[in-house]
Amino acid sequence: MEDPAPIVFYTNRNCPWAHRAHIALAEMGLCYKEVHIDYSVPRTREYLQINPRGQVPTLVYGTQIIRESAIVAQFLADSVPSTHLTPRTGEPEDAVMRAQMAYFVETYFARVNKYYYPAIAAQTEVEADALGVQFNDAVCAEMEPLLQDAGPFFGGSKQLTMAEVRQLHTVSVC
Ligand SMILES: N[C@@H](CCC(=O)N[C@@H](CS)C(=O)NCC(=O)O)C(=O)O
Missing domain, CATH: 3.40.30.10 (Glutaredoxin)
Structure with a gap:
């Protein structure tokens, strides 16, 4: 090889x-x-x-x-062949998993992330807290339903998936 x-x-x-x-x-x-x-x-x-x-x-x-x-x-x-990070294999179940992960990431950026940077930039604690509540509410409403079978990782995976790889960047600075 x-x-x-x-x-x-x-x-x-x-x-x-x-x-x-x-x-x-x-x-x-x-x-x-x-x-x-x-x-x-x-x-x-x-x-x-x-x-x-x-x-x-x-x-x-x-x-x-x-x-x-x-x-x-x-x-x-x-x-790299056979990685657990769901490479494109041509197998339908992998394609479905990739689509679900992509939707999860898209949902975060379309529906949740908009509260994140303003919260960091907030000038007062009251403003920051209000944005924090909106952020949490959006996580509960938009992200939680997509995580029903997550355990411990996205889609029931036992290892980190590309969904976590592309989302953890936000968690890591929380
Ligand atoms: N969309 C880019 C964003 C990368 C990004 O914003 N990097 C920042 C640091 S966190 C940067 O390099 N900023 C310097 C600059 O824009 O001049 C990606 O996902 O790679």
């Missing part, structure tokens, strides 16, 4: 989006070189060539550059 391509991972451990890729790399036990990017200062010309948006995370896989956290996480899952 061919050696896997060397992986260089440009990241910042404070970035919740980058956590998606960190979690996928850890779940899959992949070896990689980590390069810290300080996004509090202007990005270097070299980094902007790797990622013209200047954002983290970015994954360099051999000679290929993969950008955007969700795409990086899915790419990693798809790049």
Whole structure:
């Protein structure tokens, strides 16, 4: 079997989006070189060539550059055969699981996340508390029904799934 391509991972451990890729790399036990990017200062010309948006995370896989956290996480899952992170296999049950996970993530960003950043940016405790209540209510109304069979992980999986990989970034900064 061919050696896997060397992986260089440009990241910042404070970035919740980058956590998606960190979690996928850890779940899959992949070896990689980590390069810290300080996004509090202007990005270097070299980094902007790797990622013209200047954002983290970015994954360099051999000679290929993969950008955007969700795409990086899915790419990693798809790049290794038989991972538990539900790669595209062509099997109908995997396709259904992927669709359900995608809907779960979409629901969070469409219905819940809108309360999250305003709560962080709230100027008063009263405002923050009110947004916190709205956030919790939205979780109960929108997310809980999609987690009926979660135990311990999405869809009854015994291991972390891509649903958690793509959601944990928010939990991790709560
Ligand atoms: N949609 C991007 C968002 C990544 C993102 O916003 N990263 C932030 C750090 S958490 C960043 O690099 N900010 C620096 C900048 O935008 O200049 C992804 O999911 O990868």
